[in-house]
Amino acid sequence: SGPARVMGIDLRRSPSRARQRLGYMAQKFSLYGNLTVRQNLEFFGKMYSLSGAELARRCDEVLEFIGLKDRQKERIDTFSGGMKRRVNIGVGLLHKPMLVFMDEPTVGVDPQSRRSILDAVKGLNAQGMTGLYTTPTGTFRSILARPQVLVPLVLCLVLVVVFTSI
Numbered sequence: 001s002g003p004a005r006v007m008g009i010d011l012r013r014s015p016s017r018a019r020q021r022l023g024y025m026a027q028k029f030s031l032y033g034n035l036t037v038r039q040n041l042e043f044f045g046k047m048y049s050l051s052g053a054e055l056a057r058r059c060d061e062v063l064e065f066i067g068l069k070d071r072q073k074e075r076i077d078t079f080s081g082g083m084k085r086r087v088n089i090g091v092g093l094l095h096k097p098m099l100v101f102m103d104e105p106t107v108g109v110d111p112q113s114r115r116s117i118l119d120a121v122k123g124l125n126a127q128g129m130t131g132l133y134t135t136p137t138g139t140f141r142s143i144l145a146r147p148q149v150l151v152p153l154v155l156c157l158v159l160v161v162v163f164t165s166i
Helices: 015-020 037-047 052-065 081-093 111-126
Strands: 022-025 099-103 130-135 149-153 158-163
Touching (some): 022 081, 037 081, 081 111
Parallel strands (some): 022 099, 099 130
Antiparallel strands (some): 130 158, 149 158
């Protein structure tokens, strides 16, 4: 027990403010297959207290960022694994978090989707975000810009890279 802070914010006093600063992209999809890409983004955006014009603007920006603006009216259950990953990334970025946790965002996707996802991850630096990226391989090192910290977690067989815009 004791105080806990996320980026300087006391979790007991301001849990929602702390949550606004964090983004998460799970390895397992957290999307609704019977909804369209845009409907998924709107649903999760509302969970982060986005609404109205701000929600619409952020959905448009994320759709552009993940390269699926022209497919926004299609249902998720029609998408390939790589396209679902891109939407999953968009969900984690929708509220413009300062710190993004990405759990193996390229696992099980084809090479073209993998490249697209890693390009999107690199783009986070330009937006001033910091991210934690977990992967069981080291192949990302040649793709990510300036990895700042590389920590092997031997027991979990996972590598964690922290990338920053600094």
